[in-house]
Amino acid sequence: MSGGAAYTGPSGDLARLSINQETVKQWSLPELAAGCNALGITQVGLWRAPVQSYGVERAARLMRDSGLTVTSLCRGGFFTDAEPGRRAAALDDNRAAIDEAATLGTGTLVLVSGGLPPGDRDIAAARERVADAIATLAPYAADRGVRLAVEALHPMYASDRCVISTLGQALDIAERFPAEQVAVVVDTYHLWWDDLVPAQIVRAGAGGRIASFQVADWVTPLPEGVLLGRGQLGDGCVDLRGFRTQVDATGFDGAVEVEIFSPALWARDGSEVLAEIAERYRRHVL
Amino acid sequence: MSGGAAYTGPSGDLARLSINQETVKQWSLPELAAGCNALGITQVGLWRAPVQSYGVERAARLMRDSGLTVTSLCRGGFFTDAEPGRRAAALDDNRAAIDEAATLGTGTLVLVSGGLPPGDRDIAAARERVADAIATLAPYAADRGVRLAVEALHPMYASDRCVISTLGQALDIAERFPAEQVAVVVDTYHLWWDDLVPAQIVRAGAGGRIASFQVADWVTPLPEGVLLGRGQLGDGCVDLRGFRTQVDATGFDGAVEVEIFSPALWARDGSEVLAEIAERYRRHVL
Numbered sequence: 001m002s003g004g005a006a007y008t009g010p011s012g013d014l015a016r017l018s019i020n021q022e023t024v025k026q027w028s029l030p031e032l033a034a035g036c037n038a039l040g041i042t043q044v045g046l047w048r049a050p051v052q053s054y055g056v057e058r059a060a061r062l063m064r065d066s067g068l069t070v071t072s073l074c075r076g077g078f079f080t081d082a083e084p085g086r087r088a089a090a091l092d093d094n095r096a097a098i099d100e101a102a103t104l105g106t107g108t109l110v111l112v113s114g115g116l117p118p119g120d121r122d123i124a125a126a127r128e129r130v131a132d133a134i135a136t137l138a139p140y141a142a143d144r145g146v147r148l149a150v151e152a153l154h155p156m157y158a159s160d161r162c163v164i165s166t167l168g169q170a171l172d173i174a175e176r177f178p179a180e181q182v183a184v185v186v187d188t189y190h191l192w193w194d195d196l197v198p199a200q201i202v203r204a205g206a207g208g209r210i211a212s213f214q215v216a217d218w219v220t221p222l223p224e225g226v227l228l229g230r231g232q233l234g235d236g237c238v239d240l241r242g243f244r245t246q247v248d249a250t251g252f253d254g255a256v257e258v259e260i261f262s263p264a265l266w267a268r269d270g271s272e273v274l275a276e277i278a279e280r281y282r283r284h285v286l
Numbered sequence: 287m288s289g290g291a292a293y294t295g296p297s298g299d300l301a302r303l304s305i306n307q308e309t310v311k312q313w314s315l316p317e318l319a320a321g322c323n324a325l326g327i328t329q330v331g332l333w334r335a336p337v338q339s340y341g342v343e344r345a346a347r348l349m350r351d352s353g354l355t356v357t358s359l360c361r362g363g364f365f366t367d368a369e370p371g372r373r374a375a376a377l378d379d380n381r382a383a384i385d386e387a388a389t390l391g392t393g394t395l396v397l398v399s400g401g402l403p404p405g406d407r408d409i410a411a412a413r414e415r416v417a418d419a420i421a422t423l424a425p426y427a428a429d430r431g432v433r434l435a436v437e438a439l440h441p442m443y444a445s446d447r448c449v450i451s452t453l454g455q456a457l458d459i460a461e462r463f464p465a466e467q468v469a470v471v472v473d474t475y476h477l478w479w480d481d482l483v484p485a486q487i488v489r490a491g492a493g494g495r496i497a498s499f500q501v502a503d504w505v506t507p508l509p510e511g512v513l514l515g516r517g518q519l520g521d522g523c524v525d526l527r528g529f530r531t532q533v534d535a536t537g538f539d540g541a542v543e544v545e546i547f548s549p550a551l552w553a554r555d556g557s558e559v560l561a562e563i564a565e566r567y568r569r570h571v572l
Contacts, residue, residue, distance in 0.1 A: 116523045121524065121525040121528075123478075123479065123481075123523075124481065127481075154441065155440065155442070155480070156440065156441070156442040156512070158478075158479035159479075159504055159505075159522070159523045160506045165479050166481075169481055192409075192444075193409065193441040193444035193445075194441070194452075195409075195413075195452075195455055196454075218445055219445075220445055220446045221446075221511045221512075222442065222508070222510070222511065222512050223510055224507060224509055224510040225507045225508065226442070226507075226508050226512060236445070237406065237409075237445045238407065239407040239408065
C-alpha cells in the first residue's frame with residue numbers, strides 16, 4: 001500500500017484493542033489470526049502453553065504473516081517457593097519465558113508471582129522472594145528486549161496464586177528496578193474494588209511503569225475455585241471506561257487487552273464472541 | 287463465691303475467647319449456652335435471625351442466666367441501595383438491630399455495608415451512602431449504649447455484599463464520627479492479605495476504634511459463591527498469633543471472637559467442634 005494511507009481496516013476505532021488468546025481459547029492460533037484479521041483487530045496477547053504446542057518460532061511467523069502485533073506473553077512468575085531446587089527451576093522456566101517473548105516480538109512478559117507454599121504463613125517474606133527473583137531475571141530480560149510486568153491479582157488469589165494483590169504492592173516491587181526493565185499490569189478485574197487505585201495509576205503512569213492494560217468485568221456469583229468467573233465487558237459492575245480514562249490520562253496510549261476467562265464464552269462460536277467483544281469494547285471502554 | 291478469687295473456670299486461658307454462634311450453627315441457643323458452660327467459655331457473638339426466632343428478650347435472659355456475655359450482634363448494614371423506599375426500610379431495620387443489641391446487653395453491632403445495587407458501577411458513591419446511613423444511625427445507637435462497628439469484608443465480596451473492603455476504608459468512615467459511636471471490626475479472614483493492615487491496626491487502636499476482633503483462617507479452594515469457605519484456626523495460611531499480637535499491642539484487651547462459616551464444621555458434633563476450637567485457639571492464637 002505504498003503511497004496510500006496506512007490501512008486501518010474497517011474498524012479504526014479498534015486500533016488499540018488487543019485480544020488475549022485465553023478469551024477465545026476454543027480457537028487455534030491460526031483461527032485466532034484469521035478471526036482478528038476478519039474484524040480488523042491487529043493485536044493479540046498470547047499464552048505460553050498454546051504457543052509452545054504450536055511451536056514458538058512458527059507462532060511468531062504466523063503472527064507476523066497475519067499482521068498481528070503480540071502485546072504481551074502470559075506468563076512468567078511463580079517465584080514464591082523457598083526450596084532451592086524448585087526455586088532454580090522456576091528461574092530457568094522464566095528465562096525460557098523471556099526467550100519465548102523475545103521470539104514472539106513482544107516487549108512484555110506478564111508475571112504472576114505465585115502464592116504461599118504449603119504451610120507458609122509469612123506473606124511478607126514471600127513477596128520478598130518475588131522481588132529477589134525479579135532482580136535475578138530483569139537484566140536477562142532487558143538484554144533480550146523484554147520488560148517484566150508485575151501483575152497484581154485480586155486478593156482472593158493471594159494464598160494460592162499471587163501474593164501481589166494491589167497495584168500499590170506491584171509498584172513497590174517494580175520501582176526497585178529501572179522502569180525500562182520492570183513495570184506493572186493494570187487489570188480492571190483484579191483492581192476495580194480498590195479505592196487507592198486511582199492514585200496508584202497516577203503513580204504508575206508518572207514512572208512510565210504501565211506495561212499492559214487489561215480489561216474484564218466483575219460478575220457474581222463466583223464459581224468454585226474463583227478462576228473462571230470473569231465477565232464479558234459491560235456485564236458486570238466495573239466502570240471500564242472510567243478505568244481506561246484514568247490510565248490514558250497518565251499518557252498511556254498502548255493496547256487495551258481484553259482478557260476474559262469464561263467457560264460461557266469458550267462454549268460459543270469464536271467469531272461471534274470476538275464480534276461481541278468488539279461491540280462491547282466500543283460501548284463500554286472507548 | 288464472695289470472699290474467694292473470681293472463678294475463671296477450668297480454662298482461664300480461654301478468658302478472652304468468644305464463640306460466634308454461626309460457627310456452631312447446628313446448635314440451638316440453649317445448646318450453645320450449655321456447650322460454652324461445659325468448656326468454661328464465657329462469651330458469645332450472636333446473630334439476629336436465630337435470636338429473633340428464639341425471642342430477643344428470652345435470648346437475653348438465657349445468656350444472662352448462663353453467665354454468658356454477648357460480645358457482638360451480627361449484623362446491621364446493607365445501606366447501599368439508593369432507592370428511597372428501600373433505603374428507609376434499611377434504616378428502620380437497623381434501628382431494630384440496635385434495639386436488639388441493647389436488649390442483649392452487647393455494646394457492639396457489626397455492620398456489613400452492602401454491595402452495589404444492580405447496574406450500579408459507582409462504588410465510591412455507594413461507600414458515601416454507607417457513611418450517610420451511619421450518620422443517621424450513630425446517635426440512635428449511642429443513646430441505647432450500642433456502638434456501630436464497620437466491618438471490612440474481603441474484596442471478593444465488594445460487589446454483592448460489602449463495598450467496604452479494607453481496614454483503611456472502614457476507618458475512613460468510622461473516623462468521621464466520635465469513637466464512642468462508630469468503630470471497626472478487625473477480622474483476620476477478610477484482612478490477612480493486605481500489607482497495609484499493620485499500620486491500619488495501629489491507627490485503629492490509637493483512635494480507640496477496635497470494637498471487635500474476629501478470627502478465622504483462610505483456606506482454598508474457595509467454594510462456589512465464596513461465602514462458606516472459612517477455615518478452622520490453624521488449617522490455613524493466616525498468621526493468627528501475629529494478628530492477635532498486633533491488635534493487643536494497641537492496648538486492645540477485648541474478646542477474640544471465633545467466626546467460621548464452614549459446612550464441614552456444621553456437619554460435626556457441636557461439642558467436638560467447640561473443643562477443637564478451644565485447642566486450636568490455644569495453639570494458634572494465644
